[in-house]
């Protein structure tokens with residue numbers, strides 16, 4: 001097949017298509033968004049596979065699991081923190097006997113380019129006792145995703161494909177292989193393994209543990225784990241894209257260290273022991289947490305020194321880069337260009353000029369003016385940028401939907417007034433459930449839903465429900481219609497909205513104000529076009 | 537041969553399209569290419585950076601090491617100075633002179649340009665004016681691409697071919713405007 005130029009994310013998507021998936025599900029989240037975007041373009045052109053945005057990562061995962069129950073293959077894609085949301089079905093799906101391949105593509109964000117933490121999904125794979133593949137480039141992303149489906153069916157477990165931002169958003173050339181057909185619909189012969197009653201679950205857990213030996217035999221023999229014994233002093237262990245930074249510097253070293261590359265987990269213990277027996281010192285190069293480094297500590301004799309992110313020879317946080325690895329290998333960085341006497345100001349991201357959120361923030365700030373103590377909880381989206389000057393309008397951003405529950409807690413704790421600010425898509429993702437708590441208790445708080453009719457931060461994906469459905473949804477939930485308002489988020493309305501919010505702050509119970517105006521970026525492009533891979 | 541390029545600008549300025557012209561042309565000519573892009577939060581009017589690596593052998597790292605870049609291509613003068621540590625002492629900076637002033641502490645433009653001129657190899661372009669003259673104010677990045685074509689290890693025809701193909705769907709006048717902007721940049725850089 002012809003060579004294609006694709007992002008790492010797109011290589012995963014294409015690998016899944018060529019593995020014969022029937023469906024793919026995702027909630028947008030940087031750096032994983034382009035996986036489903038690619039599949040949606042592909043589906044529009046070729047009529048398959050089904051590629052759906054879902055309410056959140058948990059619903060995405062469960063839909064994919066249902067496809068697997070039907071014996072067909074499904075991909076579910078998310079960013080690292082999305083796996084927290086999907087953790088419940090993920091952990092439990094490791095216990096059922098999968099016979100249709102289920103692959104979880106998770107994009108971690110070391111360095112937190114667009115995230116609130118840098119958690120490492122390899123721990124989740126380990127936690128669930130499932131296989132994890134970690135590509136180092138687009139070609140591997142393509143091949144590993146394909147293989148992940150085979151492994152999922154062979155070992156009857158979900159398989160994690162772990163990406164990091166730098167691979168997800170890096171464009172490279174891949175050579176594709178002929179595609180495989182979809183699986184036919186085939187229900188499990190018996191549903192027993194899928195009904196996780198304690199008696200069944202105990203049996204399934206035991207079966208999963210028994211399968212670990214076969215899984216370890218697989219990673220021991222996998223072509224993604226490569227050991228070469230050379231230098232007797234230094235052994236380098238690389239994982240995923242850590243290898244790229246190592247190879248970048250190899251020529252300057254003047255000798256060839258012994259090297260183990262890990263692309264398939266669980267960590268291949270025997271290869272580690274062979275390497276440790278051959279050298280006196282190990283350097284572990286991995287992006288994310290010191291996951292491999294920690295595993296090594298239990299596997300090899302203490303006489304062999306282990307250096308890495310845990311030991312402090314590489315920084316414990318942030319994204320790896322070729323220079324950090326260079327220094328850890330004992331090489332000095334090359335000089336760059338300097339411009340002494342010039343101090344460069346930062347240029348942080350900011351809300352677009354004229355963004356509807358600006359109007360709502362102004363109104364909220366005005367409404368709160370004069371209160372001795374107030375709190376504005378907020379959430380994940382463009383509007384998180386309301387934390388920065390000139391707005392300084394929000395006081396929290398923790399995880400999807402947290403604004404609503406945290407506002408309830410702050411009100412319960414005795415603060416007045418309390419405001420929660422959340423976008424329409426984030427509200428549908430995870431804000432609805434905590435609002436149920438606030439409705440049930442008639443909590444003294446004011447929820448402001450910023451309805452820009454789109455998932456803006458990730459590039460303008462459609463929200464699951466049109467905005468017009470949010471108000472009836474809230475009515476149905478039991479929000480008092482006298483304290484439920486829909487307003488136009490517009491500069492001309494700021495004073496009126498501020499007055500309205502002020503009145504609702506004084507209402508000692510739950511109020512909801514929905515500010516509606518379309519995101520400017522979406523209005524401009526109306527539909528974001530993602531070009532399919534162009535042939536070279 | 538390795539030719540590393542740092543591309544910088546402000547979110548929304550077309551830094552990725554600029555990178556795409558060079559990346560596709562390099563691939564056409566049989567070079568190995570890696571392009572690391574910025575998506576997500578910083579695209580909202582923040583500083584954006586792309587790493588583009590061209591080589592006649594396989595490229596290992598997606599990120600350019602310090603002191604290795606042959607070229608900094610910037611859509612914005614302040615941003616042209618943000619990643620100098622990656623620029624090789626023998627490398628060049630090509631930047632637009634047109635500022636995006638969306639921060640309160642943006643330096644005085646004349647002073648800023650004075651600092652840029654202190655760099656050993658630098659080409660400064662009024663890319664907006666040149667683009668407008670070519671008929672499309674949006675083609676600033678084509679002007680920068682044209683200027684870069686003087687220093688890139690690529691044939692100018694390959695880049696022209698890419699621009700023609702890329703804009704073909706929008707009709708001949710748009711193709712013309714973009715090619716004119718490209719040539720205006722090329723001539724300004726050669727002058």
Ligand code: SF4
Pocket residue numbers: 350351352354355356357382452456457519520521522580
């Ligand atoms: S992308 Fe849309 S929602 Fe986000 S800041 Fe810009 S206008 Fe506002």
